[in-house]
Amino acid sequence: MKMRADDVLLVLHRNCLDLTQVVSEWVEWRPGLTIADILDARWPEGMLIDEGLDLLFSVSGRLLSFEEAERYIVRPGDGLSVALVPGDGGGGGSNAIAVVSMMAVMIAAPYLGGTMVSGALGMLSAETAIGLAGSVSTLTTVAAAGIAIAGAAAVNAFIPSAKPSLGQGLGQNPMDNSPTYGFSAQANPMEPGRPVPVLQGEKRNFTPTKLTQHLSTSGDRRLWNGLFLISEGPVDEVFDVRIDGNKAGNYEGLEIDIRLGTEGQDVLPWFNDAITERTEGVTVKLSTDWHEVVLDGTGVRKLGFGVQCASGLGYANDKGGLDPVTVQVQFQHRLYGETAWVDLGTVSISGAKRAAIMRYYEFEVAEGRHEVRYRHPVAPPTGDRYISDTWLEYTHEIVPDDFRLPHCALLAIRALPTDKLNGSAPKVTCSAKRMTAMLPDGQGGAVSRDIGNMAWAALELITNTRWGAGEPVESIDVPSFAEAAEWCELKGLKGSMYWDTQCTLETALGYQGQFGRFIVDRVGTKIVCISDRPVALPDAAFLATSADILQGTLGLEYPNSDDLADGCEITWFDPERGKQVVFAPGDFFNAVVDRPPTVAQITLYPCNSDEGAQRAGEYINRCNRYLSRRVDLTLLWRALGPHIRRGSVIQVAADRLMATQSGVVLSATETTVRLSRPVQLEPGTAYEVRLAHVDVAGDVEGVEKVEVRPLAPVAESTLAYTLTLAAPWEHVPSPGCSAAVGEVQRVTRWYRVRSLSRSSDMRVTLKALEYDEAVYADEGVAPQTDSAANLPAVVGLVATIIDANEDLVSKKLISLAWRGTALEWRVFVRRLGADADEWVYLDKTPYPSFLARNIEVGHMYRFAVTHTGSVADGLTVDVDYQLNTPSGAIRPVTVIENGVEVPLYALVNGEPQQVMGVF
Numbered sequence: 001m002k003m004r005a006d007d008v009l010l011v012l013h014r015n016c017l018d019l020t021q022v023v024s025e026w027v028e029w030r031p032g033l034t035i036a037d038i039l040d041a042r043w044p045e046g047m048l049i050d051e052g053l054d055l056l057f058s059v060s061g062r063l064l065s066f067e068e069a070e071r072y073i074v075r076p077g078d079g080l081s082v083a084l085v086p087g088d089g090g091g092g093g094s095n096a097i098a099v100v101s102m103m104a105v106m107i108a109a110p111y112l113g114g115t116m117v118s119g120a121l122g123m124l125s126a127e128t129a130i131g132l133a134g135s136v137s138t139l140t141t142v143a144a145a146g147i148a149i150a151g152a153a154a155v156n157a158f159i160p161s162a163k164p165s166l167g168q169g170l171g172q173n174p175m176d177n178s179p180t181y182g183f184s185a186q187a188n189p190m191e192p193g194r195p196v197p198v199l200q201g202e203k204r205n206f207t208p209t210k211l212t213q214h215l216s217t218s219g220d221r222r223l224w225n226g227l228f229l230i231s232e233g234p235v236d237e238v239f240d241v242r243i244d245g246n247k248a249g250n251y252e253g254l255e256i257d258i259r260l261g262t263e264g265q266d267v268l269p270w271f272n273d274a275i276t277e278r279t280e281g282v283t284v285k286l287s288t289d290w291h292e293v294v295l296d297g298t299g300v301r302k303l304g305f306g307v308q309c310a311s312g313l314g315y316a317n318d319k320g321g322l323d324p325v326t327v328q329v330q331f332q333h334r335l336y337g338e339t340a341w342v343d344l345g346t347v348s349i350s351g352a353k354r355a356a357i358m359r360y361y362e363f364e365v366a367e368g369r370h371e372v373r374y375r376h377p378v379a380p381p382t383g384d385r386y387i388s389d390t391w392l393e394y395t396h397e398i399v400p401d402d403f404r405l406p407h408c409a410l411l412a413i414r415a416l417p418t419d420k421l422n423g424s425a426p427k428v429t430c431s432a433k434r435m436t437a438m439l440p441d442g443q444g445g446a447v448s449r450d451i452g453n454m455a456w457a458a459l460e461l462i463t464n465t466r467w468g469a470g471e472p473v474e475s476i477d478v479p480s481f482a483e484a485a486e487w488c489e490l491k492g493l494k495g496s497m498y499w500d501t502q503c504t505l506e507t508a509l510g511y512q513g514q515f516g517r518f519i520v521d522r523v524g525t526k527i528v529c530i531s532d533r534p535v536a537l538p539d540a541a542f543l544a545t546s547a548d549i550l551q552g553t554l555g556l557e558y559p560n561s562d563d564l565a566d567g568c569e570i571t572w573f574d575p576e577r578g579k580q581v582v583f584a585p586g587d588f589f590n591a592v593v594d595r596p597p598t599v600a601q602i603t604l605y606p607c608n609s610d611e612g613a614q615r616a617g618e619y620i621n622r623c624n625r626y627l628s629r630r631v632d633l634t635l636l637w638r639a640l641g642p643h644i645r646r647g648s649v650i651q652v653a654a655d656r657l658m659a660t661q662s663g664v665v666l667s668a669t670e671t672t673v674r675l676s677r678p679v680q681l682e683p684g685t686a687y688e689v690r691l692a693h694v695d696v697a698g699d700v701e702g703v704e705k706v707e708v709r710p711l712a713p714v715a716e717s718t719l720a721y722t723l724t725l726a727a728p729w730e731h732v733p734s735p736g737c738s739a740a741v742g743e744v745q746r747v748t749r750w751y752r753v754r755s756l757s758r759s760s761d762m763r764v765t766l767k768a769l770e771y772d773e774a775v776y777a778d779e780g781v782a783p784q785t786d787s788a789a790n791l792p793a794v795v796g797l798v799a800t801i802i803d804a805n806e807d808l809v810s811k812k813l814i815s816l817a818w819r820g821t822a823l824e825w826r827v828f829v830r831r832l833g834a835d836a837d838e839w840v841y842l843d844k845t846p847y848p849s850f851l852a853r854n855i856e857v858g859h860m861y862r863f864a865v866t867h868t869g870s871v872a873d874g875l876t877v878d879v880d881y882q883l884n885t886p887s888g889a890i891r892p893v894t895v896i897e898n899g900v901e902v903p904l905y906a907l908v909n910g911e912p913q914q915v916m917g918v919f
Contacts, residue, residue, distance in 0.1 A: 006076030010038060013083035033074040035059075039082070056083040174503040175511075179207035181498075181573065181605055187427050188228065189500075196408065198467055199231035200460065201452035201496025201606075202433035204240065204575035208411060209500065210428070214277040215306065215394065216270070216360065223414055225270045230409035230432055231498075232467050233261010238411060240431040253416035261409035268412045274399040275304070286329060286390045292373040294336065297397035300370055303344070304362045304396030305331060309389065313351035316385040324352040327380040327390050331361070336369040346377055354387065362398070370397075407466070431575075439463065442478030452494045454516025454606060455485035455529055458509055462520070462527060469505055477528040484518045484531035492615075493517060495606030515606045515616070523645045530647035534773040542643075542650040543692035543706045543748065544635060546662035547676070547738040550763065553634035554654055556819075558846060565600035566590070568620050572604050572613035582610060584617025587625060622775050629770040631657075631751055640764045646756060649771050651706065651748040653690060653740030656819045658749060659795045660742035665691070665735055666721075670728040674721055679741045681718045687711040689723060690747045691739040696731045705731065710744065793822040793867035797875040814852040814863070814879055822867035825874075827852070832860040832878070839864065839871055857881055 008027040027038055035057065057069040058081040064072060074080065175181040179189055180203075188210040197209060208228040216223045230238055238258045241248040248254055259265045276297050284291050307329055314322030331344040344363040351357045372395065380388035411430060437460050438446045449456040459481045462471045488494065493516050499508065509520045518531040535541065546554075567585040574580045583599075590597050602620070607613050631652060644650065653660050663675030673689065681687060688710045698705040710726040723741065733739075740747050751768035758764050797818040804813050816827065824846045831837040842852060855861065861881055866874025 008033070008038070008074055008077070009079045011079070011081045013081065013085075027080075029074065029076045029078075035069050035072055035074065035080065035082075038074070038080065054085055056085045057081070058083075174501045174507060175603075175605055178501045180500055181579075195500065195502055196467065197229065197231045197498060197500040199235060199409075199432055199434045199496075199498055200457045201494075202431070202435065203496045203498040204431040204608075205242070205429050205578065206431070206498045206500070207427070207429055211410075212271075212275070214275045214396065223416055224426075226413045226415075226426075226428065227268065227271050228411040228413070228428055228430075229405075230411055230430065231261065231434065233259075233265075233407050233409040235260050235409045235432050235434040236436075238409060238430055238432045241411065241413070242429045243413075243415070243426045245427075245429075248413075251415060255414040257412040259405075259408075259410040259412075261407055263406045265404055265406065267404055268410060270412055270414050276397040277394055278397065279394045282395050283391065283393055286374065286376050286392055288376050288379050290332075290373045290375045291392070292371060293395070295370050295372060295395065295397055297399070298369045299367055299399055300397040301365060301367045301400055302362055302396075302398035303331075303333060303365050303370065303372060304360060304398060305329075305372075305374065306393040306395070307347075307349065307359045307361065308391050308393045309349065309351065309357040309387075310391060311356070311389060312354040312387050313349065313357055314353060314387050315381070316387075322352040322354070322387075324350050325381060325386060325388055326350040327388055328377050329374060329390065329392075330377040331363065331372065331374050333363075333365055333370050333372045335366060336371055341373065349390070358393075362396075437464075440473040440476065440478055442473075442482070444473075449485075450494075452496060453485050453488050454493055454495065454512045455481050455488050455518060455531070457497065457606075458512045458516070458518075458520055458529065461505065461508055461512075471527060475525060475527055477523075477526045480531075481529040483533070484516065484529040487518075487531045487533040488516050491517070492612065495604075495608050495612065497606050511605050514602075515604045515612075517619075519646065521646055528645070530645065532647070532776050534776050535649045541706065541750070542640070542648065542704070543653065543690060543738070543740075544633065544650060544766075545653040545690075545692075545738045545740040546655040546660070547664045547740075548635050549654060550634045550636070553632070553765070554656065555632040556657060556848070557630040557632075558628055559630070564598075564624050566597035567599050568617040569599050569601045570604060570607075570613040570617045571602065572607035572610070574610075575608055580610070580613070582613045582617065584614060584621055586621040626772055626775050627770050629749070629751075630754075630767070631770075632765070632767050634763050634765045637758070637762045637764055640766075644753060644756065644766075646753055648753045650751055650753060650766070650768065651690070652751055652768070653742070653748045655740075656796055658740075658742060658747060659792060659819070660740045660747055662738065662740040665733045665737040665739055667735060668729070668733040670732055671725045673723050673725070673729075673733060673739065675723070675739060675741075676721075678719045678721050679723060681711070681714045681720065681723075683714055683716055686713070686744040687741055688744045688747060689725070689739050689741045691733055691737050693731060693733060694736050695734050707731065707733075708747075711741070792820055793873070794818050794820045794825065794865050794875045797863075797865055797877050799863060799877045799879050801879070801881070812857075814855055814861075814881065816850045816852065816863055816865060816877070818848050818865055818875065820848060820867065825850075825865050825867055826869065828864040828866070828871050829855070830862055832862055855881060 006029045008029050009024065010027050011022060011024045013022055027033075055066070055069075057064040057066070057072075059072060059074075060079045179187075188207055190210040190212075194209055208230050211227045211229050213224065213226045216225055238260065241256055243251065243254075248256055257268055257270075259268060278293075278295065282293055309327070313325045313327065315325050317323050326348050328346055328348050330346040332341040333344055334341050342365075344365075345361075347359070347361055349357060349359055374392050376390070380386075380390065382388060409432065411428070413428065415426075435450060435452060436448045437451045437456070439449045439456060439459050440463060441447045449459075451457045451460055459476070459478075460468060462469050462476065463473065464470065495515055497512070513519050516531075518529050520527060520529050522528075565586070566589045567583065570582050570584060572580055572582070600620070602616075604613060604616055607616065631654075633652070633654070652658075653662060655662050661677065661679045663677035663679070666674045666676055668674065673691070688708055690706065690708050693705045693707065696705040707730055709729060712724040712726045750771035752771040753766055753768050755767045756764065795818060797816065800815040800817070802813050802815050804811055818825075824844055825848070826844045827842040827850050828839045829842055829852065830839045843850070850865070852863065859881060861879045862876050863879065864871040864874050864876045866872075868874075
């Protein structure tokens, strides 16, 4: 049948423990088609489900209950998975068959005949693994996770310091529950539905999942058998097995067998059968009365009994020795619900020793759930000289099976208890490596990549169809991952992860990006990896001028030093010693005398070297010190290129921030440009114009091109709309381009976009953090900071009279605002007129604004703002503060003389004062 776009993919899993028994076909869709219709067409006589088995339904990666499956109407293009899986067996968490089978379901159910249907991550539980299909389609929430930085203190980076979403209602860090990464010692986990671990890179001394364990008896020797799940396979190698922290080779009589997780791997010895061991309610001292027990397992075809004479057997003769004594044990069984008992046989145990005698007996039975009973058919001899107490110690419910668990790396251990190895549950750790994976090359093929590199590891999480998100290659920007991987390689950002706890894709990518210094985001229809590597050609970046920024939306923030951490405490994981902590103090740690230093606590789960942890701390401190300016602005959509995303570097030429003059191009020639606003040019100053084309693509980003051209010098102060260039345009600008004019190399400041949001009214809001290539390069000379000699400390001082309600009283206040590069400013005031006062110091502020309170009404005042203690080093503004003065901005009044706009002055009490108006 030829496949059509609306056909339905049907995948049948006949045996969840064997992935080779999978049948898939395309079903023609029709309106009203149900799952029952599809199955009835293939089994018109009905489908028989053996006792102890259930049907598991999944549609396009979403797990359905039986009731939902009955009601579900199939949609075009659905992927339908029907799997035959073990039921609960009535045994709860003690059924080893169910434990391992649920592991297999996690692999089988999301894998629909090689199609990319499931978006589950292999680290998820069986129940949720199938239900998170397509989660990568909401990768906008992945971006919101950003790079994780814990702790109360803020730490700057190009991505906001937000902790990744924990997801799934966990309410805590998923890794806290990890036997490998958890901060407290934990035994090997063993419970149904636990996630199948996934290994990326080389991980040492991790704690694998215990699938099952049982005791076996060989003669008078009791052996402990443990089966452990290492990882989704195949892996390259499993090595350095340790028991209770000691190397396995130190134990006598210990055997190890390993499977690397191939599809057709050999059956493990000691686990050819699925064995459930039961001791609760079974361990009894035998007598001539029957002891009856109802077992839990279904589908059981063998029964095993462990019998022990704990004190030995014998008769104390007159010579001080022991004579042999024989005891008999009879076993019977019946299928659950039947009335007639079936005799399994009677065994005899003989011995003459004072040490424990252990025996194990196994019987084949009819398949089903069983009841068993046992007794002494003949009472053993008793008396002071006899040793004859006999105990039934445990029973085994056995399902014969060639137990392979394809695609799972396994570790089997068979150990003889000794004085060094005792107890029923030793903790087993081991090391393993899986260093490469076949990943898309962006050209329709696949290539082997090093998944110790965090960027390639992230790509595997997103694309893997067995346990990953299964995202189609067509929706991934593979070159962006290659760039991030190259940066990780250059910076030595390599590590490993052992995913062994329930975890969302968003959180997993956050852990990797935190160490690899990148985020994964969805931009349009593509999933991209955005690294913090310096941009190749920043001059070709997006340009936003005051002509683009909506009025009243520009905000500049300098974080208070109290809000920034003075150092970092980095937690990392040593291959041998486990969790380690290094401290990276900032340059001014303990330098603030009026408060104790604050420390940001950060956990880098993939990091496995002290050097990498120390370097990460130094990098974060470097960002913390040199990246302080944060800008918010809102633009119209027409002014925002579609290539702008989180992590993009943009140029901001805001007049109030940079003392520039911006406008929109009205017309232009090869050597001139006419703007919508006049530009003031002064002699002796070198100016340049920076312009963003609206119809010329740049070489790097492929959207708009940014051109920078010097202006011809002027001989006198000039206010002009038309500017003359000292060098011609490469491309003559079209009307509508935005441009900014300022001193040479003082027109724009670089910022890296931290977040981007669009609204329905055609507006885009950007939040950005200043960009400095030297910070992200993470080496070489320290970044260059601005000094007062480069840019003015106070520019554009304006005063505004505002109405305010304070302490239930309506009043007028004088608001001052300015811009500049100082770390803090001082504000002074004096009253003008015949009885003029001296300058009065009001206060200092780290922000470019100030509210003047308690100013007496009815006088003329002059306010001064300066970055030093001298008023002469700053700017002044005059305010006529009368009782009936309306609210508004106070600006100079100008007049036109001989075609030139000049300020208007008047004599006040014999002193010339510039005339100010409220606008």
